[in-house]
Structure formats: structure tokens, C-alpha cells
Amino acid sequence: MLVADSLCVFRGDRLVLDGVSLCLRAGDAMLLTGPNGAGKSTLLRVLAGLRKPDSGQLTWQEQSIFADPAAHAERVAYIGHQDALKPGLSVRENLHLFTRPGASMADALEAMDLRPLADLPARLLSAGQKRRTALARVLLAQAPLWLLDEPSLGLDSAAITLLGNAMAAHRARGGVIIATTHVPLPLDNTCALDLPGAADPRPISLYEGEYA
Template identity: 55%
Template sequence: MIEAQELACWRAEKLVFNCVSFAIEPGDALLLTGHNGAGKSSLLRVLAGLLPALSGSLLWSGEDAFADLSAHGARLRYLGHQDALKPALSAAENLAFYARLHGGDVMAALEALGLAALAELPARVLSSGQKRRLALARLALGQAPLWLLDEPSVGLDAASVERLAPLFDAHRAAGGMVIAATHLPLPLPAARELRL
């Protein structure tokens, strides 16, 4: 279980959010909603340990999640706004590097996101939606109980968003948790909402 207690964040001389609390259990999903600038991305970065909280705490199974940042990083996958792809590498090569770190089957991950036919193309020639799907394919590699996703559907058409459903379903069925910032509906049935 992950539990946020009274988290607050200060960025660029401004209080971005204050007194944010929630708890999610294995198999749960939480959607972060709110207007642009409400603090959704900042909250995800705080939860990932990439940005310090001004106050409050984050607990993982009742213990301070940030006591060991390396251990915390190993139990999550964070997907921000940037796709973090090497343009000169093929789609398969981009995932192969990640698979060496975390394990998993590169071709199965490409297939899960409908990219198997593009495996040998350099990332630089992919459309923005294809690049986003390639970034999302990293979720299918290795195991991490917590996925932190910042606008995962940006640049995706409706069919591509629906391709995420089996990926999300399998992760949650295995006890995984998803926290996603979004303005659009995601295929996460029974997800709770936290409006910032």
C-alpha cells in the first residue's frame, strides 16, 4: 500500500499544492485531475522522489518511502511528458536497453502496443503517437508495483488508448497500482479520482 499524508509542494516561488492525502492498495488506480497548473505533474514527481515535498510524508507499506531512494525507484515506473527515446535507435533497440535493466520481452512489449511492424524503424521517423506508444511499451518490461503516468494518452488516437486497457488490467490483476494524471478518460475501470 502507498499512502500520502498531507503532502505539499513549492515550485518557482509558488505553493503548487497543499494537504494532499490519499491511500491506494494493490490493484487500485487513482486518476489525478484538475486544470493545467493545478499540480498534477508536480505531485507525480514528488511521488517518484524526483522533487522534494515541502511537507508531509509518503509511506510504502507503513514505512517512509524515501528512506531508501534506490529501493523506491526500483518499485516504480515513471512516465513523464517526455518520451525519453534515442532518435537514432530503432524502436526495438530503444526497448532493448530498458529490457537489459529491468527484464522482459522486447517483441512482446512492442506487440502489446501495436508496434511490432515498426520494430526496426529508427525512433526519429515515428509519429508522435507512435513515439508515445513506444515510451508506454516500457511498462510491459519488467515488474514494478507502482506506475506513475503523466498524461499517458497525449498524442494517442482512441484505438491506441484502448490498447492500454489490457496492459493496465494485467498490471492491476497482478497487484500493481496506477496513479495517472489525465484530462481525458483512461481505460482504468473503478479508478478513484483526486481532483487538485
């Protein structure tokens, strides 16, 4: 479904990503690892269509994602380090802004254990509660491709279990997940892509069939 071929990205004069290639099919999950500054978040932004690579190809079902950026935006649910909630709106109101046709607000609230907080303003939420709200927004996007930058940030063990359940259900429906992480995530049968960073000149590639 998603294929990247020899992606290179510069930030100023610095080469952030050098020849990154990957291939993911329906139901696959990939963990991006590597030191700070290795380009993990940059790669997620490229895969989301938010930044064009300086060279290389990126396709979804054999079509360049940059040929129709609006169509690609519809198939992506992206969560960054910032939870991007409007502080004056309630949890329910924040989620309503991102609810697509066919999505169930009730199911998303239940999946992230947010029912008791649904009418609470976002400014009163703890860091973990904000993260769960951001993850519920991912569920409501009804998108086949999840791009998750440190999704477990601020979550306790119970919330990490909820995240694992949501990711497993998404993959069972044929969805694809790519996540950055510094800690273990509740994902089975994942492939790994290690971005070595500037200090390690090893070539970057996806070792298909090597599972974490």
C-alpha cells in the same frame, strides 16, 4: 501499499500542493484531475521520488520512500509528457535500455502493436508511435507502481484500447496506477483526486470509496 499524508510542495514562493493525502492498495487506480498548473505533474514527480515534498510523509508498505531512493526507483515506472526516446536508436534498441530481468521484449512489442516498427529509428516515428514506445518501456520496467502523466497523449482510439488492456492486466497482477488526464481513460473502478489549483482554495483530499 502507497500512502501520502499531508504533502506540501512550494515552487519558489508559490504553494503548488497543499496538504495532499492519498492511500492506494494493490490493484487500485487513481485519476488526478484539475486545471493546468494545479500540480498534477508535480505530484507525480513527488510520488516517483524525483522531488522531495517540503512537508508531509510518503511511504510504500509503511517505509519512507526517501529512506532508500534507489529501492523506490526500482518499483516505479514513470512516463512524463516527453517520451524521452533516443532518435538514432531503433524502437527495439530504445526499449532494450529499460528492459529489466524477467521482462519480455516480444510481449511488450505485441502489447503496444510495435512489432512492425521494432527496427525503425525513433526519429521516424509519429507522435502516437513514440507514445506507444514509451508505454512499452513502462511494461518492461516490471514495476508495481505506474505513474502516468497524460498517457493517452497522441494516441488514436486503437492505441487507447491497447493502453486500457495493459493497465487492466497490471492491476490484475496487483499493480497500482496513478495517472493524470484531461480526457477519459479506459480504467474501471478508479478513485479520483481533484487538485483545485491556486484559484480554488478547497482542501485537497482523497475521497475513498468514491469511484469514477
